[in-house]
Amino acid sequence: MAPTNRIGAIASRAPVRIASRPSYVCLQCRLVSSQAVHKSNPSSIYLPSRRHASGFINTEKWRKKIWGSENPPGQEDPYGAPGVLDQRAEERVVVEPESAKQVDTDEEELDDVEDYKRATTWEGLERVGYSSWGKEQFNMLHPFEGFMDPKLESREKIVVAVHRALVEVFALKQAGLPLVMDYDAGDVFLDNVDDFLLRLAKEAKFEIDATGEWRLVLEKQELEGDIIGSITPRADVDEDEEGDVEDTEEREKGEDLTEGEQSEEMVQKEDEDACRLAASSPATEPQAVETESLADYESSHHPSAEGPPTLSSIPDHVLLPEDNNWRNMSLEDPEIKFAVLKRVMQLTGTRIPDPVIADIKNTKLLLSHLLKKTKAKKLAENLVAGEAADLPNVQILERRYTFVHKEKELGRWKMIEQELEKRGLPVPGRRIRRTSPERVQN
Amino acid sequence: MPVQAIRTTSTARNGVGAFILQCKRLDFHYCDHWGSSKGMNTFLRSPLLPRFAAAHPQIQIHISPRPNTHPIIRGLYINGREKVICVRNLEKEQILQKCELLRDATGEKVKRPKGGRVVGSLNESVRGVWDPYHGGNKEIFGGRIVGAGR
Numbered sequence: 001m002a003p004t005n006r007i008g009a010i011a012s013r014a015p016v017r018i019a020s021r022p023s024y025v026c027l028q029c030r031l032v033s034s035q036a037v038h039k040s041n042p043s044s045i046y047l048p049s050r051r052h053a054s055g056f057i058n059t060e061k062w063r064k065k066i067w068g069s070e071n072p073p074g075q076e077d078p079y080g081a082p083g084v085l086d087q088r089a090e091e092r093v094v095v096e097p098e099s100a101k102q103v104d105t106d107e108e109e110l111d112d113v114e115d116y117k118r119a120t121t122w123e124g125l126e127r128v129g130y131s132s133w134g135k136e137q138f139n140m141l142h143p144f145e146g147f148m149d150p151k152l153e154s155r156e157k158i159v160v161a162v163h164r165a166l167v168e169v170f171a172l173k174q175a176g177l178p179l180v181m182d183y184d185a186g187d188v189f190l191d192n193v194d195d196f197l198l199r200l201a202k203e204a205k206f207e208i209d210a211t212g213e214w215r216l217v218l219e220k221q222e223l224e225g226d227i228i229g230s231i232t233p234r235a236d237v238d239e240d241e242e243g244d245v246e247d248t249e250e251r252e253k254g255e256d257l258t259e260g261e262q263s264e265e266m267v268q269k270e271d272e273d274a275c276r277l278a279a280s281s282p283a284t285e286p287q288a289v290e291t292e293s294l295a296d297y298e299s300s301h302h303p304s305a306e307g308p309p310t311l312s313s314i315p316d317h318v319l320l321p322e323d324n325n326w327r328n329m330s331l332e333d334p335e336i337k338f339a340v341l342k343r344v345m346q347l348t349g350t351r352i353p354d355p356v357i358a359d360i361k362n363t364k365l366l367l368s369h370l371l372k373k374t375k376a377k378k379l380a381e382n383l384v385a386g387e388a389a390d391l392p393n394v395q396i397l398e399r400r401y402t403f404v405h406k407e408k409e410l411g412r413w414k415m416i417e418q419e420l421e422k423r424g425l426p427v428p429g430r431r432i433r434r435t436s437p438e439r440v441q442n
Numbered sequence: 443m444p445v446q447a448i449r450t451t452s453t454a455r456n457g458v459g460a461f462i463l464q465c466k467r468l469d470f471h472y473c474d475h476w477g478s479s480k481g482m483n484t485f486l487r488s489p490l491l492p493r494f495a496a497a498h499p500q501i502q503i504h505i506s507p508r509p510n511t512h513p514i515i516r517g518l519y520i521n522g523r524e525k526v527i528c529v530r531n532l533e534k535e536q537i538l539q540k541c542e543l544l545r546d547a548t549g550e551k552v553k554r555p556k557g558g559r560v561v562g563s564l565n566e567s568v569r570g571v572w573d574p575y576h577g578g579n580k581e582i583f584g585g586r587i588v589g590a591g592r
Contacts, residue, residue, distance in 0.1 A: 401508070
């Protein structure tokens, strides 16, 4: 009988060499011949029932050669045995019935609680995790407050900030203290920020001494105490509740170690010193931060917690330093440069980019970077400040001129708005507030 | 009887008495981002625009951004029509030329003179329109007028 299919036809015309071990035989031919042969003489023929390399080749030998060891990693028969995914599936089947049993026990426990009825549908249940979940409530309760101060715009304030940073850094340096400052300790420490800043302007001067180095010269010594006190980091003893024990232990250790290092001026402010010196040692600092709770952190470190912290209500030009020697100071020393730039960034609220930091060699360059005017990004800002804006026949808009603008000019907008509202249609120019699913449910 | 003069009234024409500039408003639209608006932005920043605006207090100048589009100048006229010129990739002097073009235009649609003519006019022809009955008649074939003369 002539075979109807093509494979069968080929098989009949060109019989497969079954007696010798085949170099390559396609699966179809093998299946066909195996069916034929099995019926006649199953025992005499070798034909692999599965098409795996491990069936033809001694894969173990080659795996040992490749890995170079007697026990190559991986499965024993990577080609023959079920794959990793299949094995894991088998394992999961074994594990699942056990976990299912645990759930049952939890449910049984819950049923014992009074006034609890397990829900069978989701109606009336609190919905969690939808697209706007928590965002609105979160945003209202926790409006975003950045850690940096708002950027200073006034030129005089920037000059005052740079001068103040220099004074603080040099005060610490000359007192022999590490150049570590607390961000806004001045708010708590200083009774009168205005007075302090005025005194800085008048009394803090810089001079080059005999050795050619810059020195901070203060007319009154008590100002030095005030300066250092205003930048001393302090750990909040009263506000911490949970982390208190660890904090006090560290502080006690700090006090014991550093008594010998205290200078005369600091005798009055023992606690603050101990805190600062303890904080400055690297081991204690991270721990002190970790044990503060979030609320304490917000209240103590928030820049705007007590109003505008650094610069005051006195007119800016009054606070400018009287002596201008400091503008020529070099910032080559990396420690001083880092401390000054860091403090300047905190006070001015501007971030100085790294390439600019590398280029700043002296105070003049620092000031020129901070004081330079940024180009207006939008043309409209330039136009509004230009000549054309003064002319009576010129109108400059900062935003796109739309249908609403046109109708307002013509005087038809009020009518259009009323009619749209009457018909319940959306009014152009008004933002549509999407309601959350929770509101819809209620 | 002496020849009576024909009573006529003077036809009202813009410019005979007072001249009213037909362009009442020019809108300048630019884009902060697109490169085709570079010339327009330069024009707006330069003294060319304030000078033009000061020279024509009867034209309302309106400047507003039109983001992500080519810059245009739109002229609005007393007859209610408008003319829009796209000034993409033009320099500021060329843009000023376009402003002057719009200022000098009326709002009328730009049309060719009818009938293949070269010049169109509101005035009547000075020597009269030709007709075959007057002037330059020739007598040929015994009195019959065959061809009208010049």
